[in-house]
Amino acid sequence: MKTVVVYYSRYGNSRVAARLIAKHLQAPVHRIEVKRHRGVVRSTFSALFGRRPEIKAIPLQPEDWDLMVLVIPIWSGRPATPLKTFLAETRLAEKQVATFFSYTKTDPHKRPSRWMQKVLGHFGARLVAVGGYNISLKNHTVLKQRIWDFLAQLPPQAIPSAPSKKSSRRSPQK
Ligand SMILES: Cc1cc2nc3c(=O)[nH]c(=O)nc-3n(C[C@H](O)[C@H](O)[C@H](O)COP(=O)(O)O)c2cc1C
Numbered sequence: 001m002k003t004v005v006v007y008y009s010r011y012g013n014s015r016v017a018a019r020l021i022a023k024h025l026q027a028p029v030h031r032i033e034v035k036r037h038r039g040v041v042r043s044t045f046s047a048l049f050g051r052r053p054e055i056k057a058i059p060l061q062p063e064d065w066d067l068m069v070l071v072i073p074i075w076s077g078r079p080a081t082p083l084k085t086f087l088a089e090t091r092l093a094e095k096q097v098a099t100f101f102s103y104t105k106t107d108p109h110k111r112p113s114r115w116m117q118k119v120l121g122h123f124g125a126r127l128v129a130v131g132g133y134n135i136s137l138k139n140h141t142v143l144k145q146r147i148w149d150f151l152a153q154l155p156p157q158a159i160p161s162a163p164s165k166k167s168s169r170r171s172p173q174k
Pocket residue numbers: 008009010011012013014015040041043044072073074075076077078102103104105106107135
């Protein structure tokens with residue numbers, strides 16, 4: 001199974017989570033970048049009114065992936081607006097998507113998860129896992145635990161198999 005990690009991060013929290021997830025999955029990482037940076041107030045309004053900021057193109061073709069892990073902050077109770085643009089500009093039909101949110105107060109399993117399910121369903125994709133980390137905790141151990149919980153929900157084929165003891169052991173020299 002070909003897996004790819006795509007993240008958007010304004011302050012770096014989602015980037016840290018994305019890199020850890022990509023390391024565990026041995027997957028390539030792509031970053032969503034907006035063309036014009038907005039202040040917090042404008043970002044909040046654009047999230048509230050469902051606007052889509054312009055983003056830079058990401059070199060990702062449908063044949064490059066089967067499972068996409070999206071790592072995204074929650075803004076105004078929903079996934080951050082650059083994700084909306086990305087989803088609208090990406091061929092998602094028949095694909096599997098998992099989402100890991102960074103947030104401070106919104107429960108990712110409620111509204112953000114429902115939002116993802118609805119939008120992905122609209123594009124013909126399937127949400128297979130949801131996880132998240134409350135950045136207010138500022139605890140790297142908790143972040144790693146949340147990532148493990150999230151990885152455990154992914155299809156088993158997405159998890160790189162650890163080299164078995166038998167195959168990793170060197171054959172004795174004759
Ligand atoms: C415009 C804006 C709106 C936000 N709205 C919410 C929200 O509704 N619920 C929440 O839990 N966190 C909210 N946050 C906090 C972010 O989800 C949190 O800071 C996130 O971890 C930032 O990710 P980043 O460091 O990758 O940019 C908001 C942050 C911004 C900038």
